[in-house]
Amino acid sequence: VLENPVITLTTDFSLKDPFVAMMKGVILGINPKANIVDITHNITRHNIAEASQTLSMSYRYFPDGAIHIAVVDPGVGSSRRPIMVVTESQFFIGPDNGIFSSIINEAGEDTIKVIHITEDEYFLSKTGATFHGRDIFAPVAAWLSKGLEAGQFGERINDYLTINIPEVTFSESSSLTGEIISIDSFGNAISNITRDNLSSLDSSESGNRLMVSYNNAPLSLLSFYAESKGSALSAIINSSGYLELFVNRRSAADNYHIKVGDKVTVSRTH
Amino acid sequence: VLENPVITLTTDFSLKDPFVAMMKGVILGINPKANIVDITHNITRHNIAEASQTLSMSYRYFPDGAIHIAVVDPGVGSSRRPIMVVTESQFFIGPDNGIFSSIINEAGEDTIKVIHITEDEYFLSKTGATFHGRDIFAPVAAWLSKGLEAGQFGERINDYLTINIPEVTFSESSSLTGEIISIDSFGNAISNITRDNLSSLDSSESGNRLMVSYNNAPLSLLSFYAESKGSALSAIINSSGYLELFVNRRSAADNYHIKVGDKVTVSRTH
Amino acid sequence: VLENPVITLTTDFSLKDPFVAMMKGVILGINPKANIVDITHNITRHNIAEASQTLSMSYRYFPDGAIHIAVVDPGVGSSRRPIMVVTESQFFIGPDNGIFSSIINEAGEDTIKVIHITEDEYFLSKTGATFHGRDIFAPVAAWLSKGLEAGQFGERINDYLTINIPEVTFSESSSLTGEIISIDSFGNAISNITRDNLSSLDSSESGNRLMVSYNNAPLSLLSFYAESKGSALSAIINSSGYLELFVNRRSAADNYHIKVGDKVTVSRTH
Numbered sequence: 001v002l003e004n005p006v007i008t009l010t011t012d013f014s015l016k017d018p019f020v021a022m023m024k025g026v027i028l029g030i031n032p033k034a035n036i037v038d039i040t041h042n043i044t045r046h047n048i049a050e051a052s053q054t055l056s057m058s059y060r061y062f063p064d065g066a067i068h069i070a071v072v073d074p075g076v077g078s079s080r081r082p083i084m085v086v087t088e089s090q091f092f093i094g095p096d097n098g099i100f101s102s103i104i105n106e107a108g109e110d111t112i113k114v115i116h117i118t119e120d121e122y123f124l125s126k127t128g129a130t131f132h133g134r135d136i137f138a139p140v141a142a143w144l145s146k147g148l149e150a151g152q153f154g155e156r157i158n159d160y161l162t163i164n165i166p167e168v169t170f171s172e173s174s175s176l177t178g179e180i181i182s183i184d185s186f187g188n189a190i191s192n193i194t195r196d197n198l199s200s201l202d203s204s205e206s207g208n209r210l211m212v213s214y215n216n217a218p219l220s221l222l223s224f225y226a227e228s229k230g231s232a233l234s235a236i237i238n239s240s241g242y243l244e245l246f247v248n249r250r251s252a253a254d255n256y257h258i259k260v261g262d263k264v265t266v267s268r269t270h
Numbered sequence: 271v272l273e274n275p276v277i278t279l280t281t282d283f284s285l286k287d288p289f290v291a292m293m294k295g296v297i298l299g300i301n302p303k304a305n306i307v308d309i310t311h312n313i314t315r316h317n318i319a320e321a322s323q324t325l326s327m328s329y330r331y332f333p334d335g336a337i338h339i340a341v342v343d344p345g346v347g348s349s350r351r352p353i354m355v356v357t358e359s360q361f362f363i364g365p366d367n368g369i370f371s372s373i374i375n376e377a378g379e380d381t382i383k384v385i386h387i388t389e390d391e392y393f394l395s396k397t398g399a400t401f402h403g404r405d406i407f408a409p410v411a412a413w414l415s416k417g418l419e420a421g422q423f424g425e426r427i428n429d430y431l432t433i434n435i436p437e438v439t440f441s442e443s444s445s446l447t448g449e450i451i452s453i454d455s456f457g458n459a460i461s462n463i464t465r466d467n468l469s470s471l472d473s474s475e476s477g478n479r480l481m482v483s484y485n486n487a488p489l490s491l492l493s494f495y496a497e498s499k500g501s502a503l504s505a506i507i508n509s510s511g512y513l514e515l516f517v518n519r520r521s522a523a524d525n526y527h528i529k530v531g532d533k534v535t536v537s538r539t540h
Numbered sequence: 541v542l543e544n545p546v547i548t549l550t551t552d553f554s555l556k557d558p559f560v561a562m563m564k565g566v567i568l569g570i571n572p573k574a575n576i577v578d579i580t581h582n583i584t585r586h587n588i589a590e591a592s593q594t595l596s597m598s599y600r601y602f603p604d605g606a607i608h609i610a611v612v613d614p615g616v617g618s619s620r621r622p623i624m625v626v627t628e629s630q631f632f633i634g635p636d637n638g639i640f641s642s643i644i645n646e647a648g649e650d651t652i653k654v655i656h657i658t659e660d661e662y663f664l665s666k667t668g669a670t671f672h673g674r675d676i677f678a679p680v681a682a683w684l685s686k687g688l689e690a691g692q693f694g695e696r697i698n699d700y701l702t703i704n705i706p707e708v709t710f711s712e713s714s715s716l717t718g719e720i721i722s723i724d725s726f727g728n729a730i731s732n733i734t735r736d737n738l739s740s741l742d743s744s745e746s747g748n749r750l751m752v753s754y755n756n757a758p759l760s761l762l763s764f765y766a767e768s769k770g771s772a773l774s775a776i777i778n779s780s781g782y783l784e785l786f787v788n789r790r791s792a793a794d795n796y797h798i799k800v801g802d803k804v805t806v807s808r809t810h
Contacts, residue, residue, distance in 0.1 A: 004572035008561065014455040015285070015555070018328040021278065021309040025331035028305060032274035032333070035568060036307075037576075039561040045456070046519060058558040061565035061674065063572070074496075074519055131509030134331065185554040186585070239671030249586060249614055284725040285555070288598040291548065291579040295601035298575060302544035302603070306577075315726070316789060344789055401779030404601065 004035045005145035006062055010055050010070040011133065012043040019131070023069070023138040026124055030142035039068075046074040048099050048163060053181055056102035057240050059090060067141045070094040071133040082117040082136045083160055086150045093117070093137045093144075098163030105165060118154035166261075168197050175267030176201060178243070180260050187251025189258040193243040193266065201268060211269040214245060214262070231255060274305045275415035276332055280325050280340040281403065282313040289401070293339070293408040296394055300412035309338075316344040318369050319435060323451055323462075326372035327510045329360060337411045340364040341403040352387040352406045353430060356420045363387070363407045363414075368433030375435065388424035436531075438467050445537030446471060448513070450530050457521020459528040463513040463536060471538060481539040484515055484532070501525060544575045545685035546602055550595050550610040551673065552583040559671070563609070563678040566664055570682035579608075586614040588639050589705060593721055593732075596642035597780050599630060607681045610634040611673040622657040622676045623700055626690045633657070633677045633684075638703030645705060658694040706801075708737050715807030716741060718783070720800050727791020729798040733783040733806060741808060751809040754785060754802070771795060 007027060013019045020041055027034050039058050043051045051072040059068055073080075073095045085092040085100045087107045092100050096116075104112055117136060122143045124135040140153055168178040178193035198210060212219045212235040219235045220228070228234040228248040233256050238244040243264065246252045253259075277297060283289045290311055297304050309328050313321045321342040329338055343350075343365045355362040355370045357377045362370050366386075374382055387406065392413045394405040410423055438448040448463035468480060482489045482505040489505045490498070498504040498518040503526050508514040513534065516522045523529075547567060553559045560581055567574050579598050583591045591612040599608055613620075613635045625632040625640045627647045632640050636656075644652055657676060662683045664675040680693055708718040718733035738750060752759045752775040759775045760768070768774040768788040773796050778784040783804065786792045793799075 004568075006565075006568055006572075008565075015308070016310060016312040016455040018309050018324050021307060021328055022331040024307045025276075025278075025328065025333070025336070028274075028276055028307070029331070029333035032276075032305065035572065037561060037564045037568070038555075039558050040556060042556040054558050058561055058565065061562040061569070063565070063569035066565070134509065185556045239674065285578070286580060286582040286725045288579050288594050291577055291598055292601040294577045295546075295548075295598065295603070295606070298544075298546055298577070299601070299603040302546075302575065404779070 004033060005031070006035045006037060006066045007141050007145055008037045008039050008058075008062065008066065008068045009041070010039040010043065010051055010058075010068065010072075011041045012045050012047070012051070012072045013041050013133075015041050019133065022131075022134045026134055026138040027142040027145075030139055031145050034142060034145050037062075043072050046072060048072050048074075048097055049101075049165060050182060051099050052102040052163070052165060055092070055100070056106060059092075059103065062090065064089040065091075067091045067093065067144055069133070069137045069141050070099050071137060072099060073097060073132070080161075081157075082132055082140075083157070084115040084117055084140070084144075084150055084153060085160075086113050086115065087111065091141075091144060091150065093141050095132065096161050098161045101162040101165050104162060113150070113156055114158070114160045115150050116154045116157045119152065122148075122153060166192050168193050170201075174201060175265055177263055177265045179264060180245070180258060180262045182260060183253045183258070187247075187253040187255075188238070189245040189252050189262070190238065190240075191243045191245070191264045193264060195237050195241045198237070198243070198266060201266065209269055211267055212243070213265045213267075214258075215256075219245065225249075274303060275301070276305045276307060276336045277411050277415055278307045278309050278328075278332065278336065278338045279311070280309040280313065280321055280328075280338065280342075281311045282315050282317070282321070282342045283311050283403075285311050289403065292401075292404045296404055296408040297412040297415075300409055301415050304412060304415050307332075313342050316342060318342050318344075318367055318433060319371075320452055321369050322372040322433070322435060325362070325370070326376060327512075329362075329373065332360065334359040335361075337361040337363065337414055339403070339407045339411050340369050341407060342369060343367060343402070350431075351427075352402055352410070353427070354385040354387055354410070354414075354420055354423060355430075356383045356385065357381065361411075361414060361420065363411050365402065366431050368431045371432040372435050374432060383420070383426055384428070384430045385420050386424045386427045389422065392418075392423060436462050438463055440471075444471060445535055447533055447535045449534065450515070450528060450532045452530060453523045453528070457517075457523040457525075458508070459515040459522050459532070460508065460510075461513045461515070461534045463534060465507050465511045465513075468507070468513070468536060471536065479539055481537055482513070483535045483537075484528075485526075489515065495519075544573060545571070546575045546577060546606045547681050547685055548577045548579050548598075548602065548606060548608045549581070550579040550583065550591055550598075550608065550612075551581045552585050552587070552591070552612045553581050553673075555581050559673065562671075562674045566674055566678040567682040567685075570679055571685050574682060574685050577602075583612050586612060588612050588614075588637055588703060589641075590722060591639050592642040592703070592705060595632070595640070596646060597782075599632075599643065602630065604629040605631075607631045607633065607684055609673070609677045609681050610639050611677060612639055613637060613672070620701075621697075622672055622680075623697070624655040624657055624680070624684075624690055624693060625700075626653050626655065627651065631681075631684060631690065633681050635672065636701050638701045641702040642705050644702060653690070653696055654698070654700045655690050656694045656697045659692065662688075662693060706732050708733055710741075714741060715805055717803055717805045719804060720785070720798060720802045722800060723793045723798070727787075727793040727795075728778070729785040729792050729802070730778065730780075731783045731785070731804045733804060735777050735781045738777070738783070738806060741806065749809050751807055752783070753805045753807075754798075755796075759785065765789075
């Protein structure tokens with residue numbers, strides 16, 4: 001049992017309503033020592049893929065044993081199952097709607113196990129319509145943080161749902177194509193292309209340079225933001241390890257009309 | 271004395287300014303073990319009734335002994351008194367302007383006591399204009415969380431202020447009329463009609479169905495959000511136990527021009 | 541070593557993205573007992589002066605030993621140094637871009653010391669582009685909160701950067717001129733004129749009254765907000781000790797088109 005267990009929250013609830021606070025109240029009622037951290041409550045409403053990727057970018061900065069609750073749930077109240085994903089060092093609790101796809105893809109299906117949460121003795125007892133975040137996910141996370149085993153909450157399942165997270169594709173001509181997966185609040189456009197993807201391109205012929213293209217125009221691949229001058233669109237491998245399009249001190253998305261789903265290509269050049 | 275006492279904050283300060291943080295700094299300076307939870311800082315500016323209802327929806331999810339500070343105070347700096355409302359299991363600290371009316375109505379005036387906070391040895395010592403949230407409510411909550419008794423902060427009063435929270439009215443024809451009291455950030459329109467209100471209608475003749483009307487149009491009363499198809503306006507008893515008008519995955523308020531104060535009726539039908 | 545050390549965060553990151561959460565994860569991984577408080581994450585993008593003044597208004601409400609991280613950094617990724625400012629009772633960690641100017645001005649350069657943070661054994665080990673907030677400031681703050689000495693993070697420097705924070709000027713005719721430095725979320729316009737500035741004017745001839753002017757119109761200097769009637773623009777010494785222009789229950793900035801940088805004068809009158 002950890003002395004100060006960390007429980008994080010990722011939702012599309014926003015902070016205007018008291019829904020997030022209700023979840024925190026339930027957690028603290030069960031485990032007063034829980035250390036609750038908001039990842040974000042401003043996931044675009046009902047965007048499961050965005051929640052999945054936000055969680056994937058963030059979880060690695062939390063200590064072993066961290067418990068992550070994620071609730072973005074367009075089908076709330078319907079019959080989809082509450083689940084817990086157990087990786088080698090952390091726990092993920094939320095609806096079985098694909099919200100943990102990025103986590104599962106990265107860890108590999110062999111290294112994780114998924115529990116269908118059914119043991120309702122750990123749920124908030126109440127009547128009427130159920131708010132799973134408050135009535136199931138919050139109390140289960142709190143009990144887990146007190147040292148219960150994952151297996152005490154239900155049976156292992158293998159037919160959990162995953163969604164397609166856009167993948168990087170490699171072409172024969174030694175180039176790759178990815179896409180913009182999110183626009184951050186600075187207006188930077190973040191792609192799904194990782195440093196590792198670029199390394200796998202680059203390693204074949206040393207001395208070659210990488211050329212990034214967006215909308216058929218070549219972009220400079222820089223090492224830090226301040227290196228870019230004026231309002232030119234440039235590329236960088238950002239601090240989370242993803243290829244990102246940016247304009248120094250301005251919104252790239254606004255200035256170049258970049259949208260989620262837009263393609264970005266990288267190829268070797270001489 | 272609790273080991274990890276919970277202190278919650280409900281204000282209309284927003285999170286842009288550092289006012290909320292100042293309150294937290296003051297609390298932690300007095301009781302470093304306090305566990306501070308934001309309920310919301312986005313109450314509509316100066317809307318005491320909204321703060322009262324938000325608090326009423328939320329406090330029940332917090333553990334016994336929780337201390338709730340609420341600051342929505344159009345008359346700040348004038349002579350209204352700082353008060354503490356003590357219920358059977360929790361504490362509420364804020365201005366004497368009716369902000370705790372929902373709490374008092376629900377608990378019943380017989381079960382609570384109200385203290386006029388006057389003992390300024392527990393206030394933040396300072397000169398100049400007073401910010402009650404930081405200078406009175408925060409330090410008093412922190413001292414209370416360290417185990418002081420409510421009576422140590424001042425004398426009991428009975429002439430505290432309450433405001434009219436819109437009430438549900440019952441007509442002879444076995445129907446009731448309530449009103450929309452808030453629009454949440456999803457665009458759902460929440461009424462003041464509770465599950466208990468509906469039960470008291472329903473119980474007289476078993477087998478009857480309930481008909482919900484808004485703007486002279488009948489609405490389906492559903493059991494969960496995903497049951498609603500297309501963009502039809504529907505009704506549900508939400509997870510807080512209130513009758514709510516919604517459109518599945520869209521904003522009911524935007525699509526049907528629903529405003530706070532709009533009437534909703536429910537009657538028995540065959 | 542404090543049992544519940546306080547670490548605050550002031551940034552322009554907003555709360556949509558997970559950057560703030562990554563910093564919190566890193567801190568809690570190093571010191572699970574850290575008590576993290578958000579001052580604000582809504583500093584106007586790249587506005588170093590606003591961050592400096594927000595921090596200056598806030599730090600005094602936190603207990604001795606508090607550690608404040610501030611990250612507003614238009615030149616992120618360039619070569620500017622990470623620094624730690626040590627005052628008599630608190631610590632400030634961030635970029636060497638002038639963000640701590642208000643703190644240093646107020647404390648006086650003689651009473652503080654500034655450390656160039658270089659000991660990378662305390663940094664988050666990683667490859668690729670660096671996000672200083674997460675990779676340097678957060679872990680250094682966490683290690684400091686565990687009882688390390690400031691000197692263990694690097695050498696003392698004296699050539700740190702400061703920026704000009706707008707100053708109040710006194711004229712021969714016994715008047716002073718300041719300016720609006722921020723608009724809060726209520727629309728109140730806060731100047732850089734302090735209660736002490738006014739006292740130094742006032743003390744020379746007792747019995748004189750102070751006249752506040754904005755845009756060549758005289759304003760009443762009131763003692764509390766509710767004293768102002770109608771939509772008149774009035775002045776008050778606010779709860780942080782600054783002269784502020786306000787309209788009771790409305791936005792002064794919207795109603796009187798007040799902007800940051802606008803001049804405000806105060807003079808003695810008979």
